[in-house]
Amino acid sequence: MSVDTNQPTTAEATPKALRESVPVWLVILFFVLLYCAMVYFDQHGGWFNERVYSPYTRIEDLEKWQPPKGGDDLYALGKLVYNKPTCVTCHQNDGNGTPGQFPPLAGSDWVSEAEPGRLIRIVLNGLQGSITVNGKSYNGTMVPWKDQLSDKEVAAVLTYVRGNKDWGNKFPPVKPEQVAAVRAKVKDRAPAFTPDELMKLSPSE
Amino acid sequence: MNYGPLIFLAAFFALSSSWFGLVLGPQLQVGRLQQTTTIPDGATYPLARPGLAHQGLDVYRANGCASCHTEQVRQTRTVCDIVLAEAGTNQTKMIAALQSARPGLSEADATRLLASLPKPVLEGVTREVGDHAYNVLGAAGAKVEMWIIPVGPDIARGWGKRRSVAEDFLYDYPVMPGSVRLGPDLANVGVRLADPNWQLIHLYAPRLEVKNSPMPPYRYLFEKRRIERMPSPDALKHPELNVEPGFEIVPKPEAKALVAYLGSLRAGEPIYETPLTVPATPAPGTNAPAAASAAATNTAPTNVPAK
Numbered sequence: 001m002s003v004d005t006n007q008p009t010t011a012e013a014t015p016k017a018l019r020e021s022v023p024v025w026l027v028i029l030f031f032v033l034l035y036c037a038m039v040y041f042d043q044h045g046g047w048f049n050e051r052v053y054s055p056y057t058r059i060e061d062l063e064k065w066q067p068p069k070g071g072d073d074l075y076a077l078g079k080l081v082y083n084k085p086t087c088v089t090c091h092q093n094d095g096n097g098t099p100g101q102f103p104p105l106a107g108s109d110w111v112s113e114a115e116p117g118r119l120i121r122i123v124l125n126g127l128q129g130s131i132t133v134n135g136k137s138y139n140g141t142m143v144p145w146k147d148q149l150s151d152k153e154v155a156a157v158l159t160y161v162r163g164n165k166d167w168g169n170k171f172p173p174v175k176p177e178q179v180a181a182v183r184a185k186v187k188d189r190a191p192a193f194t195p196d197e198l199m200k201l202s203p204s205e
Numbered sequence: 206m207n208y209g210p211l212i213f214l215a216a217f218f219a220l221s222s223s224w225f226g227l228v229l230g231p232q233l234q235v236g237r238l239q240q241t242t243t244i245p246d247g248a249t250y251p252l253a254r255p256g257l258a259h260q261g262l263d264v265y266r267a268n269g270c271a272s273c274h275t276e277q278v279r280q281t282r283t284v285c286d287i288v289l290a291e292a293g294t295n296q297t298k299m300i301a302a303l304q305s306a307r308p309g310l311s312e313a314d315a316t317r318l319l320a321s322l323p324k325p326v327l328e329g330v331t332r333e334v335g336d337h338a339y340n341v342l343g344a345a346g347a348k349v350e351m352w353i354i355p356v357g358p359d360i361a362r363g364w365g366k367r368r369s370v371a372e373d374f375l376y377d378y379p380v381m382p383g384s385v386r387l388g389p390d391l392a393n394v395g396v397r398l399a400d401p402n403w404q405l406i407h408l409y410a411p412r413l414e415v416k417n418s419p420m421p422p423y424r425y426l427f428e429k430r431r432i433e434r435m436p437s438p439d440a441l442k443h444p445e446l447n448v449e450p451g452f453e454i455v456p457k458p459e460a461k462a463l464v465a466y467l468g469s470l471r472a473g474e475p476i477y478e479t480p481l482t483v484p485a486t487p488a489p490g491t492n493a494p495a496a497a498s499a500a501a502t503n504t505a506p507t508n509v510p511a512k
Contacts, residue, residue: 050234051478053370055282064332065283065480067245068339068351080247 074152074173078160081153086145087161095167101140103133106167116158116174118198120182123154126192144192151179235371243474250476253376254469261466262377264459268423275383276392276470280357280368283480285335287327292319293346302345306338329354352482353475365393366473367481373472388420395471404464405456406443413445426460429453 046052049059056062069076082088087105091097095106105111110133111119126144130137145154155176162171243250254262265271287306293299296319303315306326310318318324326349327338335351342349355367369392374380398404403414409427411418427441432453439461440453448454456464475481 048234050238050371053368053478055280055368062478062480065353066477067353067475067480067482068336069245076245079245083247 074156074159075163077153078156078158081149081157082160086148087157090140090142095161095164095169097138098140099136101138102142103131103136103138103140105161106164106169108133111162111169112171114172116162116178117182118201119158120154120174120179121186121193121198121201123149123158124179124183125186125189127195128192129194129196131195142192146183151176151183154179238371238375240375241372241476243476244480245475248474250474251373251375251472255465257462257465258469259376259466261462261464261469262381264426264463265466266379266381268426268463270391271381271383273383273385273387273420274389274391275386276374276390276472277369277382278357278359278365278367278390278392278472280355280360280479282357283332283353283355284329285327285332286325286329286352286354287335287338287342288323288325288350288352289318289342289347290323290350291348292322295346298345299342299347302341302347305341323350329356350482353480355479355481359390362389363397364390366483367475367479369472370476370478372476372478388418391467391470392472393470395468396473399468401464401468402442404467405460406441406446408460408463409441409454409456410443410446413443423460426457426463428455428457430455 043057044054046054046056047058052059052062056065083093090102091105092102095104097104103110110122110131113119122142124144124146127142130139132138149157155174155178158174158179161167162169163173240249240251242248253259289303293302299319300312300315303318303326304310304312318326326342327335330338339349339351357368359365360367369382373392374382407414407418407420408423410422411420429448429452432451436453437455439455441456446454475483
């Protein structure tokens with residue numbers, strides 16, 4: 001039997017786990033790195049807001065860079081309402097409607113009226129029956145928007161339709177107060193208007 | 206000494222913290238993303254890819270396109286331009302407003318500027334400077350436009366109008382943003398290179414369309430077949446494409462799907478996360494798609510499909 005001379009034979013020679021304190025410089029380095037990481041995080045993290053991406057650093061920064069609203073708020077709102085989709089479904093993006101069914105809004109003699117009384121009624125209560133627009137006859141049904149759209153939204157969408165230069169419309173805007181006045185008058189009326197009925201009314205009513 | 210529980214706890218802590226940070230955190234942040242609307246038009250964004258384009262995503266994945274192409278545009282900052290569209294009626298007030306908007310502008314220069322509208326008043330300024338000019342000129346009765354313009358190396362190459370955000374990938378599974386750019390970025394390729402025939406030729410023989418392109422040809426997405434009675438309307442047509450007489454190259458469904466997918470890559474709509482103004486008419490001398498820098502970097506193809 002041979003003895004392995006490489007193996008330590010005494011208990012003193014066996015390696016032991018000792019405790020050694022961490023060098024001070026390492027601790028300092030660790031905190032310096034931590035500090036740098038936090039500064040970087042502060043500048044690039046967007047404060048955990050998922051809407052903030054670089055180069056924006058926080059939501060206020062992103063908010064600041066939103067395009068200006070422009071002077072005509074009602075018109076801009078009207079564009080949103082029109083494309084919600086509400087009107088756009090039938091009257092189309094270009095405001096030309098569908099021949100025979102949904103009349104055009106672009107260059108329409110109904111839209112161009114100086115007083116918007118009839119238009120507001122159509123939007124609020126809807127329209128039923130054959131209507132003649134620019135000499136052509138249309139026979140579709142328009143649903144009422146009374147319950148879906150507020151006074152401001154109705155005014156906005158009519159302002160958009162009447163003032164849309166892309167469609168060649170340059171007619172005066174509609175104010176929310178005008179819509180509120182008409183809404184009060186047609187409050188108790190449920191069925192849709194017919195074109196004949198509207199023609200009997202004075203447009204300024 | 207038994208270190209088992211300690212090792213277990215340390216490993217558990219390490220793995221769970223990375224799970225929290227890399228899986229749960231992002232899931233809580235963007236896991237419930239939904240369609241949003243563009244600013245300020247209010248159109249729905251993004252729209253689901255059409256069926257064929259959705260199949261194309263699988264072809265894109267299967268062919269490893271993402272190993273050489275990215276789909277993410279970077280942006281380093283945002284600037285704004287102030288353009289004077291129409292001057293107000295009061296000339297003196299306008300000149301004063303212009304000088305306030307752009308300090309150091311002489312009266313003669315302001316008059317000259319007013320003579321040829323529309324004209325940019327300020328270019329590449331911060332939002333604060335831009336807001337001041339916008340308000341001052343607006344108060345003087347002028348019609349002012351403010352353009353919000355994202356800036357960055359990728360945008361200068363014409364690869365997109367704005368940075369990519371998580372919203373752009375809403376309908377992609379898996380999301381393949383890529384990390385290596387041996388080829389150009391494809392985030393906006395459907396707008397940049399809209400011609401499907403160009404894309405088909407480019408897939409079949411990249412160097413016919415882009416000189417010295419390092420892209421390998423994907424001929425197995427096409428079929429060479431004998432012309433029976435009538436040539437196929439889908440057959441590739443290119444003056445330099447040499448096909449034996451009586452034969453034609455026809456794209457397989459995979460190639461068509463891939464091209465439909467490429468055509469559907471149209472990230473670039475302005476949304477809340479990445480504000481930007483898309484001018485109806487190109488700005489005079491601003492934000493032009495950098496044709497010069499596109500020519501300088503040989504990976505970027507030209508905007509116009511070569512015919």
